[in-house]
Amino acid sequence: MSDKEKSLQKREQETMNAVERTRSQKVFVPLVDISEKDDAIYLTADMPGIDEQSVDITLEKNVLTLEGRVDSTPPEGYELSYMEYETGDFQRSFTLSDEIDRERIEAHVKDGVLQVVLPKAEPAKARRIEVKVG
Amino acid sequence: MLYIDPFRTFQVEREFDRMQREMGRLFSGMRPMGAARYPAVNIWSRDDEARVTAELPGYSIDDLNISVHNKTLTLSGKRRNERQENETLHRNERKPDEFQRIVHLPFAVDTDKVGARYEKGILTVTLPRQETDKPKKIEIGS
Numbered sequence: 001m002s003d004k005e006k007s008l009q010k011r012e013q014e015t016m017n018a019v020e021r022t023r024s025q026k027v028f029v030p031l032v033d034i035s036e037k038d039d040a041i042y043l044t045a046d047m048p049g050i051d052e053q054s055v056d057i058t059l060e061k062n063v064l065t066l067e068g069r070v071d072s073t074p075p076e077g078y079e080l081s082y083m084e085y086e087t088g089d090f091q092r093s094f095t096l097s098d099e100i101d102r103e104r105i106e107a108h109v110k111d112g113v114l115q116v117v118l119p120k121a122e123p124a125k126a127r128r129i130e131v132k133v134g
Numbered sequence: 135m136l137y138i139d140p141f142r143t144f145q146v147e148r149e150f151d152r153m154q155r156e157m158g159r160l161f162s163g164m165r166p167m168g169a170a171r172y173p174a175v176n177i178w179s180r181d182d183e184a185r186v187t188a189e190l191p192g193y194s195i196d197d198l199n200i201s202v203h204n205k206t207l208t209l210s211g212k213r214r215n216e217r218q219e220n221e222t223l224h225r226n227e228r229k230p231d232e233f234q235r236i237v238h239l240p241f242a243v244d245t246d247k248v249g250a251r252y253e254k255g256i257l258t259v260t261l262p263r264q265e266t267d268k269p270k271k272i273e274i275g276s
Binding site: 010031032033034035036037038042044046047048049050051074075077078079080081082083084085110111112113 | 171173174175176177178179180184185189190191192193194216217218220221222223224225226227228229240252254255256
């Protein structure tokens with residue numbers, strides 16, 4: 001299988017996960033683009049089937065986790081006659097560096113794409129320590 | 135004198151064939167259907183209608199083209215390039231930006247009644263079956 005084919009497939013999450021989920025759906029790893037500008041890092045994740053209500057972003061310590069719940073109820077009265085992709089939830093975690101300003105993280109969802117803006121923190125100002133005579 | 139055993143060569147060849155067969159068997163089941171095709175589609179159907187769904191996150195309805203001809207559905211589209219000049223790309227997994235996909239349908243479609251919906255990054259195309267193509271009940275005479 002070529003690299004191109006691999007990248008087009010939906011990747012299922014490893015089952016060797018320390019934390020078990022309560023939902024019985026399959027979990028997929030969303031494909032992401034990460035880009036950087038002078039003031040922020042932009043994380044864009046393809047999560048078809050999610051909207052602003054069904055996505056959760058959590059930051060615990062320095063781990064940013066994206067989670068999207070997808071409704072996989074089959075359309076009523078129809079039968080699946082041909083299948084190339086499976087549906088399920090999305091989940092993926094990233095480790096953040098200290099240079100991110102945690103208070104100002106923002107996220108938007110549009111057309112099944114989640115974008116997280118991670119603003120860079122102001123560079124720590126050099127502090128001059130005065131030496132007193134004494 | 136160099137003596138080449140003709141049976142030995144034959145055996146090596148046979149062994150090689152066997153290995154090749156075995157490798158082929160090993161990998162044959164690993165390739166999911168249509169892995170290289172983008173986007174992947176699912177087809178839902180009932181007697182009078184089929185619904186083709188595809189995961190196409192980040193497109194807008196204006197950038198997606200849908201055309202139907204008899205039993206063939208063609209989907210194509212282009213994702214808007216959001217890249218900016220002063221941007222450094224660290225990771226680029228989302229792709230491709232442009233695609234064309236041809237889907238063969240199980241029946242002829244009434245092209246005037248085709249509908250499409252794009253919601254949360256999922257495209258759903260509703261394809262009603264052509265009246266003349268619908269199955270007819272045949273009465274059994276007594």
